[in-house]
Amino acid sequence: METVNLSLAEAYALAHHVLSSNGFSEAHAAAIAKNVTAGERDGCASHGLWRLLGIVETLRKGKVAADAVPTVTSQAPAIVKADAKGAYSLLAFEQALPLLIEKTRQCGIAALAINHCVHFSALFADVEPLTDAGLVALATTPSHAWVAPAGGTQPLFGTNPIAFGWPRGDKHPFIFDMATSAAARGEIQLHHRAGKAIPEGWGIDSEGNATTDPQAVLDGAMLTFGGHKGSALAAMVELLAGPLIGDMTSRESLAWDDGAGGLPYGGELILALDPARFLGEDADAHLARAETLFSGMQSQGARLPGERRYLSRLASQEQGVTITQSLYDDIRALSA
Numbered sequence: 001m002e003t004v005n006l007s008l009a010e011a012y013a014l015a016h017h018v019l020s021s022n023g024f025s026e027a028h029a030a031a032i033a034k035n036v037t038a039g040e041r042d043g044c045a046s047h048g049l050w051r052l053l054g055i056v057e058t059l060r061k062g063k064v065a066a067d068a069v070p071t072v073t074s075q076a077p078a079i080v081k082a083d084a085k086g087a088y089s090l091l092a093f094e095q096a097l098p099l100l101i102e103k104t105r106q107c108g109i110a111a112l113a114i115n116h117c118v119h120f121s122a123l124f125a126d127v128e129p130l131t132d133a134g135l136v137a138l139a140t141t142p143s144h145a146w147v148a149p150a151g152g153t154q155p156l157f158g159t160n161p162i163a164f165g166w167p168r169g170d171k172h173p174f175i176f177d178m179a180t181s182a183a184a185r186g187e188i189q190l191h192h193r194a195g196k197a198i199p200e201g202w203g204i205d206s207e208g209n210a211t212t213d214p215q216a217v218l219d220g221a222m223l224t225f226g227g228h229k230g231s232a233l234a235a236m237v238e239l240l241a242g243p244l245i246g247d248m249t250s251r252e253s254l255a256w257d258d259g260a261g262g263l264p265y266g267g268e269l270i271l272a273l274d275p276a277r278f279l280g281e282d283a284d285a286h287l288a289r290a291e292t293l294f295s296g297m298q299s300q301g302a303r304l305p306g307e308r309r310y311l312s313r314l315a316s317q318e319q320g321v322t323i324t325q326s327l328y329d330d331i332r333a334l335s336a
């Protein structure tokens with residue numbers, strides 16, 4: 001298979017050019033290009049440069065704003081609200097982040113609700129700036145109704161990712177970012193693009209039969225991970241980042257899309273907790289106990305979530321990223 005190697009600067013420049021030439025404002029183009037470059041850099045192809053295809057397609061379908069200026073408001077002592085005004089979530093997140101950190105330091109715990117955003121991005125990128133600031137963080141968002149609840153066969157939930165981060169001083173943070181579906185939808189789409197079957201257990205066809213055909217699952221329903229456990233978590237995500245913050249459930253998002261095939265529209269909830277405020281002068285001792293937990297995992301040969309991402313980041317910083325020639329051509333054609 002023919003491939004193209006890009007330095008991270010070239011990957012960012014390619015993404016930025018595609019976004020700007022399609023009409024995204026400089027602020028949105030920069031925020032989106034940074035995010036998809038970070039996904040590719042960290043070995044997360046389903047949230048990397050490939051996403052540009054859907055990002056631009058959603059714009060062309062009139063389902064996302066290209067230049068909306070988000071507003072950030074203090075809703076309560078420990079609640080920040082950001083209104084993305086129909087644009088992708090990333091700029092609203094970027095602009096609300098300083099106030100979220102400030103409130104978390106003041107109150108010990110604070111939340112950011114992003115509303116009216118179109119969402120495609122990996123949540124680890126929203127959690128990492130918080131762990132960098134020494135905070136514990138959790139982020140979640142619904143998507144479109146693509147996933148059947150355990151026991152059912154019809155799409156109702158989104159892929160509903162949950163990302164959690166724990167700061168570790170000068171070490172890489174502990175961060176997991178997982179869909180509550182068996183896989184991200186982007187993974188299934190990438191299998192389809194590559195003409196590959198998907199693993200069993202990822203989805204069912206429109207008749208409710210198990211299948212490894214990616215197109216049949218895209219037309220049928222994805223499944224949650226861990227049966228009823230993933231299903232319960234997916235429902236929790238719908239509630240927390242839907243009705244609780246005054247935004248859409250995945251079913252409402254898909255209805256709003258009205259067959260256009262755009263990326264999901266709705267809200268994202270981010271919680272941040274400050275160990276220094278919970279623990280006061282005992283913070284160092286208790287954070288050291290967290291390290292004992294991590295080394296207990298590693299001493300059994302278990303990998304900490306995120307380890308693969310940081311290895312991939314290091315390799316990409318040194319060697320750049322490699323994508324298929326056909327993806328490169330499809331991305332370049334977006335600005336032709």
Ligand code: PYC
Binds near residue numbers: 120143159179185263
């Ligand atoms: O790949 O799971 C996914 C996804 C969520 C929102 C857009 N794509």
